[in-house]
Amino acid sequence: MNTVQPAAGATPIEVSPNPVGGSAELGPLDEAMSRYADGDETAFAEVFRGLSPRIQCFLQRLSGRRDVADDLMQETFLRMHRARGSFARGRSVVPWAYAIARNCYIDHTRSRSKLRLASGEGAELDVAAGPEASAEEAAFARRSALVVERVLAGLTVARREAFVLLRYEGLSVEAAAQVLGISEGAVKLRAFHAYEALRAALREGNS
Amino acid sequence: MTSEPNATDLPEFDDIPDPVGSLGVRAAPRPPALNGEALQRSATRNRRVAALMLSVSWLAAHLTVYGLRADLASLPPLYIAVEIALPFALAAASLAVALGVGRLGLGLSIAALSALAILGPLSFWLMAAGAPLPRVPEANSDSWLGAFVCMDITLAWAGVPILCAALSLRRAFPVAAGFRSALVGAACGLFAGAVMNLHCANVDRFHMLLGHAVPVLVAVLVGAFVLRRTARA
DSSP: OEEEOOSTTSOOEEEOOOOSSSOOOOOHHHHHHHHHHTTOTTHHHHHHHHHHHHHHHHHHHHHSOHHHHHHHHHHHHHHHHHTGGGSOTTSOHHHHHHHHHHHHHHHHHHHHTOSSOOTTTTOOOOOOOOTTOOHHHHHHHHHHHHHHHHHHHHSOHHHHHHHIIIIISOOOHHHHHHHHTSOHHHHHHHHHHHHHHHHHHHHHHHO | OOOOOOSSOOOOOTTSOOSSOSTTOSOOOOOOOOOSOOOOHHHHHHHHHHHHHHHHHHHHHHHHHHOOOTTGGGSOHHHHIIIIIHHHHHHHHHHHHHHOOOTTSSOSOHHHHHHHHHHHHHHHHHHHHHSOOSSOOOTTTTOHHHHHHHHHHHHHHHHHHHHHHHHHOTTOBSSOHHHHHHHHHHHHHHHHHHHHHHHOOOOOHHHIIIIIIHHHHHHHHHIIIIIHHHHBO
16 A cells, blocks of 8 residues: 655555556455445445545646646545446456546536636645655746646646556556547547647747 | 657656646645536446346347248358348447457447447448349339338347447547447347348348448447437546
């Protein structure tokens, strides 16, 4: 189990190192979800505790807004609860949760009739430059993060979600393709275009 | 000019910073209030088995009442293979692929889904339009009335299985719900079309296309655009 250091005053959150698209061995989260799918109501808290930070961050990276991500995260777990009977036995819960979270985000964008975020609109950043970073390093980190946030917001949903899944969520290409419902080649192409745009913007910002 | 990536040279992304930061940077959120129907896995499985049995019973009962075609014993084996056996096989394959779990529990590949969603109904159409006729069609076998009667019956035969699927596959597909639902629709349509081919002895191509094949297409479209609304997780 990995314990992630939260903000000051908050409760440490344990995140299981569930393999996604790699080893077939199931982790505690997967077993908890399986128990919940079989009717063990107490297992939901364990699933939520283990997955919610990850899903929240994923949704925030997609939407660029913490408040939207919070709402969508709640919706995601509600949908997971309602769809628990369809959770496949012996499979990892993480890709399944990502797929449902993505559906929530897509439904949110459709209801708002917006496929691109307005750059900087309501965006909130949690930039982590490290506890021992100097003021200059912190400022550089924040500046870079702002550039990344702006470029991500300008990308199409398709490119943004492919890049986010590969770069920040740690999914394999295979797993990302499964979550997005596209081919592995399409995932690579979308992520590559996003990466090129981000790298060019960062290079320009640092020059 | 930057070249497109191939299967092996996707660049490392580590030089792109994370605008959100690390996991768990805030206080632990509260879980949502759980409401709405949430069947357990066993209940979901039972519901789906019941839906399948009801659908099979529906088709079997109608075929029993309507009866097998009188010329079944005299049909060439090739005709039986392409007009009856093949639709049944493609229907079963469509259902299996649509409900397949896949390695990550998100279903089978999009390539398999899309290929079968096209291949199944298309083959039914091609066979209806181009399979060698076992005999010369009878007079007036190409009437609109006859074709519409068969079309209405085949649509009704496919309708109940589609309804059963809609009730038993709620929130079943988190990914590619449209393709998977289209495949379920195709399975229902192909089963109904195959059963109709078992009953109806009219070999006229116009009759086969309008009366037997159009319902297969309708079932696919109903699956893709209607069934997906309830099947999407």
